[in-house]
Amino acid sequence: MTLLSVRDLRVEFATSGGVVTAVDGASFDVDAGETVALLGESGSGKSVTAQALLGIVPKPAGRVCGGSISYDGRDLLAPGAAKGLRGREIAMVFQDPLSSLNPVFRVGAQIGEMFRRHRGASRREARAAALDLMQRVGIPAASKRLDDYPHQFSGGMRQRVMIAMALALSPRLLIADEPTTALDVTVQAQIMQLLTRLQSEEGMSLVLITHDLGVVADVADRVVLMYAGRVVETGPLREVYEHSAHPYTSGLMASVPALDGPRDRLIPIQGSPPDLLSLPSGCSFRPRCQYADAVCADVEPDLRQLSGRPTHRAACHHPEGALTHAH
């Protein structure tokens, strides 16, 4: 069952250099209980897409100027709709937990606030519920730590606090924007394990936004890969990783050094990341693409289903190039 459906989403930002289209016609679905990875490098539009889902695109610079987002049959772009669902139905975890927590309130009170505000819980009930959540997200000695302030927690523990707050009202969709990017690798492993455990316990959908191809490989069912505001490839994770159809995807895969096997010279993607203020005509990836030809300069490629692969789509005029080259 489709829980979230994004169609032709467009988000613009006014900058000193002009208007940039941060998200340019993005479409994807998230099924109930599914984990979807929203992948991309800086400037790809992945975080802005998440902001649009939650109705928190920074104003007045940014605005959603096209497309639709429907959540469980409801129009999320309708005035006030996202705000009504935020926290209850759709929750979010950010990269930097310290800036998302209030430094002057005790952690237990901040988690409990969710129950007091949304469920009308008493102070005592909220405190008990906060303790229960802190234990569920694996904070050691939770009963002692209820009355600590955010700065007294380490980065990994703060992220657990954020996850506890996000889960407080049993959301059906959790959006995690680079949840482990600021953390050390051993702590990252803990947090990813926690997120996947909670997701299966709760049966919620999870949208993981990241630039790291490896972090999501073990956990995501499907991948939505973005470049310069557009979705360039989408499909089941393993299929996209093993049979990348977009030259950008296969280029990313070849850019990551391996942790075992021979140490071959890396094959980077040529050129620089796209400048959103002066995107090329046609396909945005064209200046960096080895398969680009005249068609790519003239026609912006649509996200098309690949022959023989019903759930795998790529926005490329020459998907066979990447497919045959890499494998």
Added chain:
Amino acid sequence: MPTESPLLSVRDLQTSFPMRSSVLRRTVGQIQAVAGVSFDIPAGGTLGLVGESGSGKSTVARTIIGLEKARSGSVVFDGEELTSLPKASMRRVRRQLQMIFQDPYASLNPRATVEQIIAEAWQIHPDVVPPNRHRAEVRDLLERVGLNPDHAERYPHQFSGGQRQRIGIARALALRPKLVICDEAVSALDVSVQAQVLNLLEDLRRDLGLAYLFIAHDLSVVRHISDRVAVMYLGRIVETASQDELFTRPLHPYTQALLSAVPDPKPWDKPAREQIIIGGDVPSPADPPSGCGFRTRCWKAEDRCAHDVPELTTRLESHPAACHFATELAGAAS
């Protein structure tokens, strides 16, 4: 060449920072950021120094280059002891010893052109490049790092992140160093650009005979570029070996956990592995555990780990690891 002395030799290096009381700013203790670190880098070699935040890896670099003062120990570079060198002599040595930083934007003067940024070092060391050769030399350097020589008059903000890091590399090369310290030099870059810069660093090493001290938290990047690797935890090296040996036969439980925690983009290619997920965080260097620093997170820890600091020594035939159980772990791994 075992008889040839290494380009850089660090012995029992210790660096500490004073802990001050909040009101009177009295020194109430010392934070031991680097607690006795030793390693060698041969000319043209690359040592990868890995560790998580708070491991002291950046402090090692800053102490070698003289940005922090060593509390004890020795740093011998190209035959000269740096920790006791007078300032004037240090300036001469520093020519051969350059550094590339993580954030290429913060480390480039926004009001200076690329040419001014690169040529600045020649004002301090006029003997390297005479003034009438500055322009030509800047063009050569830009070309070498893969930038358009015609962009020498541009300012840092006109370049992308990857290009800025290339400017930082060109500046480091301006004085023709023998050793370049790369402190998280590719960490801030997008993966597609990171691969370009890694290839560039490899080319420069080959063409110019550079040696690198390559500091990073990303293990796959370190594996890719290093000849030898040293793993740091709480101010100490807990294991060191050739790149191949360390990644195929890690001995220290921390190294094993670290390698196990690295996300694999193609997990289905490998035999199913038991992922080691260690609990907790790196303890504060201000209040390190007694004995072995890793014991609070280690699944093999016993009573003696709380009392005896394990030495970084070679047990049996394998490579050095600072763990009381390294012999046993070596047996299990082989």
